[in-house]
Amino acid sequence: MNKIKSLKNIFRTSGTKHGAYSVGMTVLVLAVVIVFNLVVGQIPEAYRNLDVSSTKIYDISDTTTELLDNLDSEVDMKVLAVKDDTDERITTFLSRYASLSDKINVEWIDPVLHPSALTDYDTTENTIVISCEDTGKTTTVSFNDILVMDQYSYYYYGTTSYTEFDGEGQLTGAVNYVTNEADHTIYQTTGHGESTLSTTITDLMEKNSYTLSEVNLLMSTSIPEDCDLLLMYAPTTDLSEDEAQMLRDYLAGGGKAMILFGDTSSADLPNLAGVLSEYGIEAADGYIADPTRCYQGNYYYIFPELSVSGDLADNISSEMVLLTNAHGMNLTDPERDTISTTSFMSSSDQAYAVTEETQQQGSYTLGAVATETIESTDEEESDSGDDAETDTAEAEDTSDSAESDSEEAMESRLTVISAGSLIDQSITDTFPQLENTQIFMNAVTANFEGVQNLSIEAKSLGTEYNTIQHTGVLSLLVIFGIPAVILIGGFVVWFRRRRA
Known part of the structure; x- marks a missing residue:
């Protein structure tokens, strides 16, 4: 009996009570953690991982x-x-x-x-x-x-x-491809010293389910019927007269064309320049230098001003696009009243068109779109035989129906960008935060009715380092001020306790 009483007395001590309380709290905390993990385990995986990258x-x-x-x-x-x-x-x-x-x-x-x-x-x-x-x-x-x-x-x-x-980018492109029944084919011209599209651009086109093919206009009698967009990228030699006429006919039939110039401007390609002039686009002499919108003091590396709307404005937020060695353009009156030409990318009004002899100040167009509404009136021939007089009412009904169906409006579209550097890989890969590829793909997609630009670029996994480029007052405060306050505060507390 004495041993039992002594055991009871042990559990009545303050130390034992505190120990039992600690054990109880530990068990409670463990139980809460286990239950919490079980609950979290039931949450879908998509919501369990926080993206802190x-x-x-x-x-x-x-x-x-x-x-x-x-x-x-x-x-x-x-x-x-x-x-x-x-x-x-x-x-x-x-x-x-x-x-x-x-x-x-x-x-x-x-x-x-x-x-x-x-x-x-x-x-x-x-x-x-x-x-x-x-x-x-x-x-x-x-x-x-x-x-x-x-x-x-x-x-x-x-x-x-x-x-x-x-x-x-990969999954969205795949979903868009398998759910979209419409296919779009882009033909890139060859035979005029054109540049090759970078893998960055071809990958974006593939994500948008565009089929990219080539066409040599010198070896063709016409532009392929399945051509939804004719793309000419940085040509160095001119079109022949027959090719220029082929391009005119293609646009007159409601075709879509997109031209990006490289080091050779349209001024050095007279036949191609003649086609552009009909649509109110003429080349300015020289390269464009823009001291007010340049990259780190290099006047020929410029950030153009964007004036985009509609499809061209999709997902354009920063409006930061970098061009190098850009030629300028001036917009003039188109040859036909049915043509409407607008600028969507230009220099500031403090820019200069620089040649070896002159420097002409002004605002220059760097990207423009010309559209023309074309009415197609394919009239159906009605029978004019001997029974025409007996079927007059039926013929009138057929004529009215044919007239309403035959009038189909089409829109031709000509997009001209004076700097092929817009999609140069040395820029798009070096400055992925810029919107060069976005504005280009928007310009491509704008040629297709009811199509949205779904080409999404990959995200870099490279390590990003925080660097202090300018040690201003805030930097000095963070580096020296806060640690000094903590040290001084700690010393004051220590000194007071020592004297107490």
Whole structure:
């Protein structure tokens, strides 16, 4: 009995009570943590991962959100990969992407457990097969296109690292392709020393489901019938007279053309300049220097003023576009009253057109669009036989119907940009924060009715460093002021306690 009493007395001590309280609180905290983890585990993966990266690789743009909100067809995504072995960035992004629309169905298929799946879908491991049953279209996206590997580090140092994350661009382009029944073909001219489009631009066109082909006008009698846009990029030699007439006929029939000039301006290409002059666009002599809107004191590296609206203004926020070695243009009266020509990119009024002999100050057009509404009146011939008099009423009804159907308005569109450097890879890749590619793709998309620019660039995975370029008052306060206040405050507290 004495031993039992002594044990009871032990548990009645203040030390034991405090210990029991601590144990109880520990058990309670552990229980709360376990329950919290269980609750969090039930939250969809798309919302469990917070994007705290500087590049915001999980952020999805309004362009994609709008596309997914307007989906009318079911889109299936078959992910042929081992989910546990897949990079977490891909699994997280896929989950977030699918959560934006109930029309997106994601299914993971383990190719190790189901090896026949690779044969069934005619593809390889670590691939997403995107399909739409309503349109019957199917395409694939490889993990290597989403997480872009640094090839230089891999081949020279044997290390695996990634430079870009292109989840949104690849998936949005694929969804747009499989759900959109309309196809658009862009023909790029050859045979005049044209420059080659960079992979950055061709990738953006592919994401927008544009088919890019080539055409040599010297070897053709006409521009292909399936040409939705004729693109001429930095020609160095002129069109022949027959080619110039071919371009006129194409535009007169409601065609769309886009011309970007390189080091050779239209002034040095008289036949091409003659076509542009009909649409109210003439070249200014020399290169454009703009001291008020230049890059770090280089007058020939200029930031033009943008005056965009409609399709050209889609997702243009900063209005920062960089051009180098740009030629100027002046807008004149078009040859026909049906033609309307407007500028969407220009220099400031403090710019100069500089040649070896002169410097002419003024405001110069750097990008312009000319449109013309063309009425097509294909009249149907009515029978004029012997029975015409007996069927007069029927003939009148047919004539009225034919007249209303035959009048179909078409719009030709000519887009001219005086600086091919707009899409030069040395600029677009060096300054990804600029909107060069956005304004270019908007200009391309504006040629297609009812089409939105859905080409989304990849996000860089490069490390960003915070550097102090100007040590002003705020910088000095952060670096020296705050630490000094903390040290002095600590010393005062220590000194008071020592004297107490």
